Amino acid sequence: MSYLLDIFTIAAVSVGAFFFLAGTVGLLRFPDTLTRLHALTKADNLGLGLVVLGLLPRAQGPLEALKLVTVWLLVLLASGTVSQLIGRAARRGSLLE
Amino acid sequence: MTLASALEIFLAMLVLASAIWTITARGTFAAVVGFVTYGLLLTLVWMSLSSVDIALTEAAIGSGVTGILLLGATARLEVTEKCTAARSDTPLHVVAAIVCALVTIGLAAVVLALPVPAPTLAAAAVANMPAVGLGNPVAAVLLAYRALDTLLESAVLPLALIGVWSLASDQVWGGRPGFQQQLDREGLLVFLARLLTPFGLLTGIYIVWVGADAPGGKFQGGTILAAMWILTMMAGITDCPPIGRLWLRIVLITGPIVFLAIGLAGFVVPGTFLAYPAGLAKPLILIIEAALTPSIAASLGLLLAGPPERMPEG
Numbered sequence: 067m068s069y070l071l072d073i074f075t076i077a078a079v080s081v082g083a084f085f086f087l088a089g090t091v092g093l094l095r096f097p098d099t100l101t102r103l104h105a106l107t108k109a110d111n112l113g114l115g116l117v118v119l120g121l122l123p124r125a126q127g128p129l130e131a132l133k134l135v136t137v138w139l140l141v142l143l144a145s146g147t148v149s150q151l152i153g154r155a156a157r158r159g160s161l162l163e
Numbered sequence: 164m165t166l167a168s169a170l171e172i173f174l175a176m177l178v179l180a181s182a183i184w185t186i187t188a189r190g191t192f193a194a195v196v197g198f199v200t201y202g203l204l205l206t207l208v209w210m211s212l213s214s215v216d217i218a219l220t221e222a223a224i225g226s227g228v229t230g231i232l233l234l235g236a237t238a239r240l241e242v243t244e245k246c247t248a249a250r251s252d253t254p255l256h257v258v259a260a261i262v263c264a265l266v267t268i269g270l271a272a273v274v275l276a277l278p279v280p281a282p283t284l285a286a287a288a289v290a291n292m293p294a295v296g297l298g299n300p301v302a303a304v305l306l307a308y309r310a311l312d313t314l315l316e317s318a319v320l321p322l323a324l325i326g327v328w329s330l331a332s333d334q335v336w337g338g339r340p341g342f343q344q345q346l347d348r349e350g351l352l353v354f355l356a357r358l359l360t361p362f363g364l365l366t367g368i369y370i371v372w373v374g375a376d377a378p379g380g381k382f383q384g385g386t387i388l389a390a391m392w393i394l395t396m397m398a399g400i401t402d403c404p405p406i407g408r409l410w411l412r413i414v415l416i417t418g419p420i421v422f423l424a425i426g427l428a429g430f431v432v433p434g435t436f437l438a439y440p441a442g443l444a445k446p447l448i449l450i451i452e453a454a455l456t457p458s459i460a461a462s463l464g465l466l467l468a469g470p471p472e473r474m475p476e477g
Contacts, residue, residue: 140362147355154351 071123078120085113099156110145178204195233202226215378216301223386296445298376306448310437317419320462330470337407341472352398363391385459392464418458
């Protein structure tokens with residue numbers, strides 16, 4: 067059982083790390099602000115979500131698991147809002163390049 | 164080489180790279196972004212050294228508050244920077260580089276000259292913790308063994324605020340610091356402020372409270388409280404109070420004054436400045452922390468809000 071959980075953790079964290087890598091490559095390579103934001107959200111939402119999912123079996127009790135999920139939800143809230151704000155500023159022209 | 168030490172070396176290289184990037188960045192804005200990144204990487208370094216207290220402080224104050232202060236300064240400098248950009252400061256840069264290099268070499272020499280194992284007071288700090296009644300050795304150092312340092316730190320914040328306020332012009336003295344007033348029309352920031360602030364307040368108070376027995380404390384928690392206050396001000400839900408208000412001044416200085424009063428009372432009972440009477444250490448420390456937290460949060464929030472820019476009304 068613990069062996070299966072180990073495999074699950076390694077797989078989920080690795081896939082999460084891959085999304086971070088893909089998001090970073092997108093951030094560096096995509097041509098304009100809106101597509102770069104699109105790349106970033108992949109790292110924040112999917113990448114961190116998968117890392118948290120992979121770490122859940124490691125949590126020492128339900129409270130710690132709840133804290134991990136809360137961290138992910140708070141990051142989702144913050145990154146979603148910030149993306150909207152940057153996108154809005156970009157549409158108004160101050161950040162488009 | 165183990166995987167852990169390989170990771171640490173990689174982290175150290177990243178810190179160095181971001182430091183160099185910050186120094187060589189062309190624009191002020193880019194340099195500030197580099198500085199914030201540098202602070203977050205340092206946070207990871209402190210975590211890998213198991214110094215969670217310092218990691219929290221670095222993330223909250225070193226990277227967060229300082230980063231936002233520098234961003235504010237960048238915005239204000241935008242106008243004047245274009246005028247000075249043409250001037251060449253090469254000799255000044257060379258002197259600065261030499262002095263920095265000398266400091267770095269000196270620090271490296273000191274670190275390398277330390278005997279192995281390095282001299283430490285950690286054992287003594289932990290041995291005396293029952294007398295202080297705290298479970299977190301870092302809190303015991305900050306509020307009992309080296310309380311004088313913490314007292315001075317808490318007194319520095321109001322002084323820094325006076326420095327910021329002294330930039331105000333006479334007409335607006337006593338007025339409100341200059342944040343945008345109108346409620347965010349598309350409601351994004353309002354949404355974030357309404358949803359995040361309760362979580363932030365809870366987390367901030369929790370971090371202050373848990374600081375006695377686990378990593379945390381008034382500076383880290385106070386920073387989170389200040390961040391929530393700034394967020395509600397930026398969203399336009401609350402307005403920054405005029406700096407002339409008496410209640411605001413009282414909130415700002417209550418913490419340092421309570422700390423100083425308890426320190427002076429130490430002359431009477433145990434006989435020394437900042438010494439706590441036996442058995443009363445824990446409650447007195449809790450009183451100091453409780454009094455300092457609102458002062459720190461208000462000071463940091465007002466530091467970020469900047470000097471007053473709008474006329475005091477009435």
